[in-house]
Amino acid sequence: MLERLPHDPEAFTQGLELRGDDLYEGTGLSGSSSVRRGPVGGAPTVQRDLPAPLFGEGLTLVGPRLWQLTWQNGIAIERDARTLRELRRVRYAGEGWGLCHDGTAGGAGGRLVMSDGSSRLTFRDPGTFETTGHVDVTRDDIPVDRLNELECTPDGGVYANVYQTDTLVRVDPATGAVTAEIDASGLLGSAERRAGALELNGIAAVPGGDEFLLTGKRWPRMFRVAFVPR
Template identity: 35%
Template sequence: MKNLNLLLLFLLSLTLISCGSNSGKKISDFSLSLIDSNAEFQLGETLEVAVKNPKNREIDSVQFYFEDHLLEKSDKTSASLQLKDQKLGNQNIQALVYSEGKTDSIQISLKVFNNNPPEIYTYKIINTYPHDQNAYTQGLEFYKDTLYESTGQYGNSSLRKTNFETGEILKKVDLADRYFGEGISILNDKIYQLTWNEGEGLIYDIADLNQITSFKYNQSKEGWGLTNDGEKFYKSDGTEKIWILNGTTLAEESFIQPTTHRSISTQLNELEWIEGKIYANTYQKDGVAIINPKNGAIEGLINFKGLRDKVTQHPDLDVLNGIAYNPNNKKIYVTGKNWDKLFEVEIIKK
């Protein structure tokens, strides 16, 4: 797959630079059109695409690609694809048109939505624990029954090791004033902490919370939420993309776009990996999305409306933000920015 992607990128760049009629000096004589469609599809449907050739140039062959995969069901100037397990969101069909000794690279945009609406869930409070009211919670994660937390705000960001049952801060590391702390994730005895606008993540030894090193963001400009599946990281940045990072190099290798049956979501903030799914809260909202990490489908929505009303009301109180799953007891905990309570909750299907 990686070799195919590299080959495709090489071919596309080669045609753009050297021989294509759309190399920047002239608009291509060809274009793509979607047959009988307004460029919006759902899984299960079939898309059909064709090359438009108004100048009747002699076409030798055409190669069609979706998600960098070569489409097999194609003839000389058209192709079709039944959407089954493809990634959702904003996508493109690309085509390489070989004609009269030249190669043109053309594409057309489309949207792919899930074929089912998300299941709707509510919650039940099982237990309530104290939480530092001064913690502007950005990231929350359990490791061996101990809760780790990242807090934000310039000049007040930190990484914390806490006793979630008592609210006691066992160890606290303050970030430099130039950093705005964001999401965290723990993998292979290391804590990975994002910063917001600094384009940099920080890596700590979990044993003593000493910073070991740092890493730079690649294509994404901001750091919001972070989680992992035991091998790869998933990183939100406020856009419609959740980036998939190499667990060793931290390179952003691909992405998914959280998508329902009719919309593509943005502003997804704190992330948590729970039983094979990504749980993500939407910034400034009371909802948490349950996302399929393979294609981005939003399969469920949890409505946490009313939870904020159950904490102490004060001037600095802010939004829901903070989801933690303890795999040892299979329990889910949530809190928010400057909330004085941490809630153990049961998720209930409506």
């Protein structure tokens, strides 16, 4: 752990992504969902709320646009990345959990990677949101399910929070194989847990290095970390 930073303890964090000095965060719960942009460790400078019954989930940036998922509403919302103004809505089947943009994938614009709480990652076109493929995630040939918030990294990996655990996994999206497991337990103290902090659910790669921001649902803190061998 490299640094402790403030985090809104009321934020039911579902998605996290860092671009330059701007931190983007999506929050959940029907009637309380939002998407926010602001400085790391500071209050949001732009916030857009989702009307009930929409339940916000993961988000990712694609150039000047932002995609935000909803949980069981079957709606992906495309937004302007600066103003967070809604541009359009696209329907999809199943649940939406995590989302990231794999710009290293072949083809113009790369691809979106989406989780739905199972062991499957679905690939989508970043312009149309249409499905283009999928991969099933396994560790030693055993499915790894409850994949939640995602982060695609420049080296081609996909990091995934495992729901209701303090574990993250790094996935090779070409094969679905888990190539690393990260133990993030111990970031929060027991007093913070008792005060209402819930699951680890938020990972954002810090550009230009091997550092990440980690937080969770209703966590009072965010942590800048580097992953090291056990």
